[in-house]
Amino acid sequence: MSSSLQTRDTMTGTAAHSPPTTDLATVEVHRAPEESAWNDYLYNRRPDAPLYHRPEWERVYGVYRLPVHRLAAIRDGEIVGILPLVEQRSRIFGQQLTSLPWFDAAGTIADDDQARQALVDAAMELTASRKVSWAHLREENETNLSPHVRTDKxxxxxxxxxxxxxxxxxxxxxxxxxxxxxxxxxxxxxxxxxxxxxxxxxxxxxxxxxxxxxxxxxxxxxxxxxxxxxxxxxxxxxxxxxxxxxxxxxxxxxxxxxxxxxxxxxxxxxxxxxxxxxxxxxxxxxxxxxxxxxxxxxxxxxxxxxxxxxxxxxxxLYWYYLSRDDAVAKAAAEPPQERFGWGTRLWQRLPVPLSRLIGPRFIAKIP
CATH class of the missing domain: 3.40.630.30 (Gcn5-related N-acetyltransferase (GNAT))
Incomplete structure (x- = not known):
């Protein structure tokens, strides 16, 4: 029997549905679960999980007012996987959800393939609801989340x-x-x-x-x-x-x-x-x-x-790119070229106090 993966926003009570999927019939993905449940999963069930999945990072990214979306895969009332995503918007670097900006890898943590796929599907849905172009999942291991992946790092x-x-x-x-x-x-x-x-x-x-x-x-x-x-x-x-x-x-x-x-x-x-x-x-x-x-x-x-x-x-490292538009994901996964050489030279001429003042406005938008 076929069922639908439900992504429920626990802050708004709204729900979105993906196309029917048999394999994920018993999995839901909740947004913004209680920190206590999130931490219980991290500390008691996945003590090997990277520090970058801890909810305290919301307060760090909050310095730049970057929204953090915490997704939790739920089966039978218990968390079986998590994925944090940071929303960034830039005319130069694109509009995206990244897990996580500035770090090597902080992607999906899941008890099994069903839970991982549920998180990936929910990330795709989130790109649509937040009107961003793609999701960028930085994984330590090859997980085949998307055919569009960067491995140049x-x-x-x-x-x-x-x-x-x-x-x-x-x-x-x-x-x-x-x-x-x-x-x-x-x-x-x-x-x-x-x-x-x-x-x-x-x-x-x-x-x-x-x-x-x-x-x-x-x-x-x-x-x-x-x-x-x-x-x-x-x-x-x-x-x-x-x-x-x-x-x-x-x-x-x-x-x-x-x-x-x-x-x-x-x-x-x-x-x-x-x-x-x-x-x-x-x-x-x-x-x-x-x-x-x-x-x-x-x-x-x-x-x-x-x-x-x-x-x-x-x-x-495996950096996967997901989008409802396959061409967009493919383009996003291309290693960046040296397009901003003039910008680098200009920045090097700035007085250090001025670079400290305006630098955060730029780096906040760079994944």
């Missing part, structure tokens, strides 16, 4: 030994020499919490301007630190008179991740990044983390080579 990750001494012995001599050079240059690294945020942001925003890219708002990092105070740790590299490098790490289960890191170009000769990353990796090993995630890169790029020299492996 890889996650660079390093399996960690039990202690930093073992890791040091495993590093190439060239990497150890760069770390020693950093130490001999008189650089020091401090780690801590929110008290280091000013110095981290000073370096981060300056470096983003130099790269020709908009920087996040200081308020966004405040929100990350406030909502994930037990999971966030900052590392800041200091020269004689100023901070010259910084990284924000997030504890994500058995892995430590570094979604944001920067250093000042004028100090490159001092091997700032080598000194900082060694301290972070040492901390990760000695704290019992099993993996360190350097973040995504394009193969053979400069950042990819930097991450690879530490012994990290490249793991494919």
């Amino acid at each position: 890889v996650l660079m990750r390093l399996q960690l030994p039990d202690d930093s001494d073992t890791l040091w012995s495993a590093l190439k001599a060239s990497v150890r020499n760069q770390v020693r050079k950093s130490e001999k240059s008189g650089l020091t690294v401090q780690s801590g919490g929110r008290e280091l945020l000013d110095d981290f942001y000073r370096v981060y925003s300056h470096n983003m301007r130099d790269l020709g890219s908009p920087a996040h708002s200081r308020k966004l990092f405040d929100a990350v630190c406030e909502n994930f105070s037990d999971d966030v740790r900052l590392f800041v590299v200091y020269g004689e008179s100023e901070p010259v490098g910084g990284g924000l790490t997030i504890a994500n289960g058995q892995r430590l991740e570094i979604p944001w890191a920067s250093s000042l170009r004028k100090y490159n000769r001092l091997c700032v990044n080598h000194g900082m990353y060694w301290q972070i990796l040492s901390y990760a090993c000695d704290s019992g983390f099993q993996w360190f995630h350097f973040g995504r890169s394009t193969v053979d790029s400069g950042p990819w080579r930097f991450k690879k020299q530490w012994g990290s492996e490249a793991v494919p």
Whole structure:
């Protein structure tokens, strides 16, 4: 017997229906379920789930007033899958739902294929009700959610030994020499919490301007630190008179991740990044983390080579694009071309204070 997948908005009480589907007869998808039920599923039934699925991220994205849509697949009154989606609208980058902007992967978590497909169908319905062009699901694993998928980005990750001494012995001599050079240059690294945020942001925003890219708002990092105070740790590299490098790490289960890191170009000769990353990796090993995630890169790029020299492996990422218009999904899945070279050069000429002021208006719209 055939039934219909029902997507119910628990905030408005309205319901939408997909075409009849036999396989999903016992699954409903609810929007904005109670946080208590969502957290019960995360912490008690899926403790391996990434930190990026926690509902606190709504308050982080709220800094930019970006709507967050939490979808929960329900079977027999219990959650069997979840998917968070952030709504972004831009004339340049399109109108889309992304899971999640700025991070490598935070896609579907589901107990089985039925629940996963229900979430995908609900995401498609949401694109129609929100009048956006496509949904962009960033998955860690190949799930065949759509024929339109980007695989040009890889996650660079390093399996960690039990202690930093073992890791040091495993590093190439060239990497150890760069770390020693950093130490001999008189650089020091401090780690801590929110008290280091000013110095981290000073370096981060300056470096983003130099790269020709908009920087996040200081308020966004405040929100990350406030909502994930037990999971966030900052590392800041200091020269004689100023901070010259910084990284924000997030504890994500058995892995430590570094979604944001920067250093000042004028100090490159001092091997700032080598000194900082060694301290972070040492901390990760000695704290019992099993993996360190350097973040995504394009193969053979400069950042990819930097991450690879530490012994990290490249793991494919699968970014799926879904749309009711197949041509739209296909076009969205094409890796972006270097179309904004003039914009990058213009941004690099901005005074740093001005780039900090207007940068968040742009980056809020970039997935």
